[in-house]
Amino acid sequence: MNCKIATIPGDGIGPDIVREGCRVLDAVGLKFGHSFSYTPVLAGGAALDATGEPLPQATLDACLASDAVLLGAVGGPKWDTLPGSKRPEKALLGLRAGMKVYANLRPALMFRQLADACPLKSEVVGDGLDILIVRELTGGIYFGDRGRNADNTAAWDTEAYSIPEIERVVKIGFESAMKRKNKLCVVDKANILETSRLWREVTEAMKASYPTVELSYMYVDNAAMQLVRNPRQFDVIVTSNMFGDILSDEASQITGSIGMLASASLGDSGPGLYEPIHGSAPDIAGKDLANPLATILTCAMMLRYSFSMEKESAAIEAAVEKVLDAGWRTGDIAGGAEARSRLGDKLVGTKKMGDLVVEAL
């Protein structure tokens, strides 16, 4: 298979980690007989500096013409004072809307090799954490009408959802649950929000088609608690754009493995958008310090979801596990000072970590 990938290295450590992701993809290609070609394009701060726009039309066009998009990270303090329409975040929102990737899949996974970094007590975490958050990504209060009143003394934002918008993402929730532990929890605030009540109605109308899935509903405030109290009760969570933003960040932090977590944003057809969930970490950009594993695992998600290459995807995941099992660590997952000093030459940089995964393949 020949796969055309648009890459958006972006800002900060983005270029460092995307480079390693592509190297790992190339190694997979060699091993399994596929070829991956890359079209690097600009978005975020890098695009602002070069073109004055956070998301040039040419970038969106190249993404839409590709089979999948790999994004490193966008943003940084350099562009933080720009007005709203010129902020690097606009690139993310523009890509999501432009590519119509309405379902953001964010696995919150605890790597057992990194259990020490988990902020929760071991009795809360038990033998691991593995939650999939499906966040609606192209609707809700992110894209609703907003503004100020005429005399600038008040502002508003609108949370809005239509039945088709809810249906398609809840469907992904049900289908994802069927591939996992068959549990789906719809998180909302149906005791207050009309949109949440519509989410529940739509879900109720769909549930008969998924008889094997155990369905539940939970208020978002309770979900924020339960993620801390008993995260192992969850399998798949599906929720709105705003609640998903909050809960998926909370969930990923809870794993303690945040430098390792991948995400996929999918639409009905067309390319998917793949990005590690961590930020652009401008302070360590270009210093060979960034952890490329989240990006490498993001590439595994790409193989699975965009190219149906299940065994290739699993090979990457196994290679990463092997490297972790052998004790190799980048700085961010090296633990405290004491743990670090014990690591010796197993404490490695971005490139070496990429090499190790390639070798393990």
Place this chain on the structure above:
Amino acid sequence: MNCKIATIPGDGIGPDIVREGCRVLDAVGLKFGHSFSYTPVLAGGAALDATGEPLPQATLDACLASDAVLLGAVGGPKWDTLPGSKRPEKALLGLRAGMKVYANLRPALMFRQLADACPLKSEVVGDGLDILIVRELTGGIYFGDRGRNADNTAAWDTEAYSIPEIERVVKIGFESAMKRKNKLCVVDKANILETSRLWREVTEAMKASYPTVELSYMYVDNAAMQLVRNPRQFDVIVTSNMFGDILSDEASQITGSIGMLASASLGDSGPGLYEPIHGSAPDIAGKDLANPLATILTCAMMLRYSFSMEKESAAIEAAVEKVLDAGWRTGDIAGGAEARSRLGDKLVGTKKMGDLVVEAL
């Protein structure tokens, strides 16, 4: 001083715990020469059963005519299938709006005697947790316009804030910080929401009046992470109604002391509304099993905020500490099976716990 308190025992364990709260207030009255008189009124499920309305006008009138309102808990599965306007939650929203209590103060405190119940590792928690969340309570998406489109295929909710609404609650945030560690964090989603941008503008315009307060801003997704990762960075958080709902529940869960936490909802003048943050726990209602300490500490907040009785308030808090130090526990704070069995006759019920606090006073 003679203080008129409207009590809303409410549903589930509400009556059990409000009874103990009042007994403790009476003991304080005796000791310090005040008299407290109580007017019990109906709200929530209890009111629905008796009158068909979750918040009868007579209840609101009695609350407004009082010096302070003590609420136990409202709601329960019995009323969960009623339509929106007949749900017990409507009583809460009606009381908040009717009493104009726009600032909800929710301290998230870890009681060191209960450190074992904290879900976070001890290195994350250090020597304790003490965060105050100030949640806007009478505005935002809770009270904004909402509805469905004509053909019922879409729904919307509106997050709306005016400058005066923001100003008055941010002021409480600044003032609270000055009574604590002088740190205020405004939590919002200013990279997306117009309302959040207005919150920031208003805060920026106010900050010169509070030169001793260290002010910061944080996005809500990051705040949800930081509460798990490093909760000790926070002193006072001020935020919108919806974000406050989510973050205050997360924060209270993080303390592990959720059966102990109190809240106060305050307006500019008129009575404050005081309630423990836990729910109505219908399964243990009337069985002398509920933990009355959150309600007792809620009474301490009432003395402090509504009656400026600082030493009386501190006396209640000291009495609760003393009872905990002596090892007395209700079931919810007794720990696992093993810890429980070690407790012996120090494992007590609602009334005995009330007795102990009264004695300790």
